Amino acid sequence: MLATYATHPEHTRGRLFDESESAFREPFQRDRDRIIHSSAFRRLKHKTQVFVEHEGDYFRTRLTHSIEVAQVARTIAGALGLNQHLTEAVALAHDLGHTPFGHTGEDRLDELMKPHGGFDHNAQALKIVTSLEHHYAKWDGLNLTWEALEGIAKHNGPVVGELPFALAEYNxxxxxxxxxxxxxxxxxxxxxxxxxxxxxxxxxxxxAGLFTMEEIAELPIVGEMIRKVDGKYPGLDAGRRRHEALRRVFGVMVEDVLVTSKRLIQEANPASVEEVRALDHAVIRFSDHLWTDLKVIRKFLFSRMYRAPSVVEMRKRVTKVLEELFAHMLANPSDLPDGWQQALKGADETAIARHVADYIAGMTDRFALQEHKRLGLKG
Structure with missing residues (x-):
């Protein structure tokens, strides 16, 4: 049973290209399934979050991250009476537009694309599911429902001001x-x-050894959970101690979102998803207190992980790889694969640059490094 303020499948605004719906799957289930079967989703296996793909098998990739996000999202959606299929579809698609080499790659590609409209991974995710996937006979993209596309485009909130080119073009x-x-x-x-x-x-x-349990024991939320684990399981080995503490941190965040969101929904009392959209604030949020604690954790991670000397050194190396790939492909578009060259006939510099950005953004860490080596670039 869905809440009145949930997105009901029978009231979907439909798809850009008309097609008959499934007799046994609701529209948002089909959206989720199309995302899972897309080429871009499979490539997330070899795109990383912070570490470069070859640095270790245990570190998260964009694929494992997306699966974890979808699991958390389904749990929260179910507890709030929301549509779990739509929630999962948006969660699984939210990182499709990321470049190789994590945020390092996106930041550099955005700088390189400034003369040509910039680059934004949310806009790129929308472009992937609306045009860059070429599998269906009747249309480009995945032909997702309006609600799934809306979620991909603005799950982080309203998009105002100057729009990224890919988002403005589709909108x-x-x-x-x-x-x-x-x-x-x-x-x-x-x-x-x-x-x-x-x-x-x-x-x-x-x-990765960038910090220790003793150091994160000084952080809000984390320290309390470590102390609870130590009190209940004294002498626990390091691996189990770490997991037990961090899964409790996970639980604290989920519980806080549920309690806070239920209160906000009750206060707003929206009678439909349209009334949710019309509000001047989000109804799914952390409490102010937890958000303050999370900012302390993020500040710690920024200094000790994202700006760790080993990570910074790798960022420099992969930034150079991406820069040289972009410059080479822009100057030599004939080195693009045959299928990518066909769209360049009569294209101006900006159109070529956007095409090259699409190609590079779709690369995995591994493929970007292989192409860089194959082309004999300096690095």
Missing amino acids: ARHDLELSTHAGAEAQVAALADDIAYNNHDLHDGLR
């Missing part, structure tokens, strides 16, 4: 109402993303 032909909040399902996906990366970055940083 001109299929209005996603970017100035409003998304439905509660997409808002859940956004908070599930925060929960997942706050937890697994602590886990990956510990495994």
